[in-house]
Amino acid sequence: MSGRLNSAQPYAVGLFRMVVGLLFACHGAASLFGVLGGAMGGGSIDAGTWPGWYAAVIQLVGGTLVLLGLGTRAAAFIASGSMAYAYFDVHQQGALWPIQNGGEASAMFCWAFLLLVFTGSGAFGLDRVFTSRTASDPADKRTSEPVAA
Numbered sequence: 660m661s662g663r664l665n666s667a668q669p670y671a672v673g674l675f676r677m678v679v680g681l682l683f684a685c686h687g688a689a690s691l692f693g694v695l696g697g698a699m700g701g702g703s704i705d706a707g708t709w710p711g712w713y714a715a716v717i718q719l720v721g722g723t724l725v726l727l728g729l730g731t732r733a734a735a736f737i738a739s740g741s742m743a744y745a746y747f748d749v750h751q752q753g754a755l756w757p758i759q760n761g762g763e764a765s766a767m768f769c770w771a772f773l774l775l776v777f778t779g780s781g782a783f784g785l786d787r788v789f790t791s792r793t794a795s796d797p798a799d800k801r802t803s804e805p806v807a808a
Contacts, residue, residue: 672781673728679771680726683738686764687719710744717741725775728784732776739772 689695690711693703704711717737724734742765750762757763780786 669782672775672778673783674781675771676728676731676775676781677726677783679768679775680722680724682722683718683768683772684722684726687715687717687722690715691719710748714741714745725772728780728786731780731784731786735772735775739769739776742766742769742772 685695690698690704693701698704698711698715704715706712718741721734721738721741724730725738746757746762746765746769750757750760750765753760757766
């Protein structure tokens with residue numbers, strides 16, 4: 660039983676990555692463009708406002724990169740940090756526990772992205788496509804022949 664589960668692990672991590680990335684990108688799109696219900700229940704965030712607009716850009720770009728599995732570890736690291744900042748700077752002022760201060764999404768995204776920093780993109784990620792191409796590309800093989808002038 661555990662052998663089958665272990666063999667499916669890259670696929671489960673890949674699906675997890677895609678769902679988390681999509682949800683995170685949707686938060687960014689809602690805040691930046693006012694779609695999907697908009698920011699804070701309607702509308703969009705004014706460009707350049709701190710920290711909301713910058714967080715929305717990180718959400719949209721980082722979520723899209725994680726969804727695609729492109730630069731997953733770096734994008735997940737930045738996204739995790741932005742959600743830690745959101746929790747401790749914005750939400751924790753109201754109360755200690757996430758359920759009391761409305762910071763459940765920030766806490767969950769923070770830990771989900773931190774997990775992806777350590778697991779990588781899993782299956783279905785563009786990281787794997789580019790890594791396998793560069794590793795098998797014979798043009799990248801270096802030779803020890805001297806360069807003629």
